[in-house]
Amino acid sequence: MALIDMQRIKKDYFLGETAVHALRGIDLQIQRGEFVAIWGPSGSGKTTLLNLIGAIDEPSEGYLEIDGREIRSLSDNQRSELRNHSIGFIFQGFNLVPVFSALENVMLPLQIKGASTAEAKARAMERLAAVGLAELVHHRPFKMSGGQQQRVAIARALATAPALVIADEPTANLDSQTAHMILDLMRDLNEKEKTTFIFSTHDQRLLDRVQRLVRLEDGLITDGGQRP
Numbered sequence: 001m002a003l004i005d006m007q008r009i010k011k012d013y014f015l016g017e018t019a020v021h022a023l024r025g026i027d028l029q030i031q032r033g034e035f036v037a038i039w040g041p042s043g044s045g046k047t048t049l050l051n052l053i054g055a056i057d058e059p060s061e062g063y064l065e066i067d068g069r070e071i072r073s074l075s076d077n078q079r080s081e082l083r084n085h086s087i088g089f090i091f092q093g094f095n096l097v098p099v100f101s102a103l104e105n106v107m108l109p110l111q112i113k114g115a116s117t118a119e120a121k122a123r124a125m126e127r128l129a130a131v132g133l134a135e136l137v138h139h140r141p142f143k144m145s146g147g148q149q150q151r152v153a154i155a156r157a158l159a160t161a162p163a164l165v166i167a168d169e170p171t172a173n174l175d176s177q178t179a180h181m182i183l184d185l186m187r188d189l190n191e192k193e194k195t196t197f198i199f200s201t202h203d204q205r206l207l208d209r210v211q212r213l214v215r216l217e218d219g220l221i222t223d224g225g226q227r228p
């Protein structure tokens, strides 16, 4: 059984009277343990697609199953459960809590999941060190560069060791060295812990390191919908 099963998925947004057809009929299956990049120009629907895969938003039409559960059959609570326990999300705009330090930001999902403060702190420190931020754990996001904030967001998404990590342009604001470091970290978790990664990217530098590339254009998959 696929981890993600999308059939004939459409997503429309409404701006007043005008409908934007962001996804126009997506068929996509992703298996556990895959390392998948979603590639496409700006406006092609990458963020929209990832929000559906991450149970953050619902499709307008079509069938979406995440980890064996049909998304429309779940209550709001069941969907939050699914997000909090099985999915780590790295947002395009980081979404860090500005009044929290890096450490507190990374501790948050652990505490939501029920870890003690000491446990959450130890785990968060470990994850921050892994992205090269051991020295900056007490800084607040506004005192950090874009690349550093991105790394906090990555540490936060990985903190609970979720089975599925969804990342929206995880290397967009990073220099080459940091981008490769982040990718190494993701690949490492993919290989060692069998974490499934689905991430969107424009980044040419990462292309040869991806297992499966799904090309998105104008709300449709043009390539890579089937597993290679």
Ligand SMILES: Nc1ncnc2c1ncn2[C@@H]1O[C@H](COP(=O)(O)OP(=O)(O)OP(=O)(O)O)[C@@H](O)[C@H]1O
Residues within 6 Å of the ligand: 013, 014, 015, 020, 021, 022, 040, 041, 042, 043, 044, 045, 046, 047, 048, 049, 092
């Ligand atoms: N909340 C929204 N309301 C209305 N239209 C939206 C909304 N979010 C996205 N869109 C539109 O849907 C289409 C797909 O947007 P999306 O953000 O998924 O693209 P993207 O591939 O992630 O782009 P980028 O590379 O710039 O992040 C675009 O035409 C966009 O303007």
Ligand SMILES: [Mg+2]
Residues within 6 Å of the ligand: 046, 047, 048, 092, 168
């Ligand atoms: Mg986007």
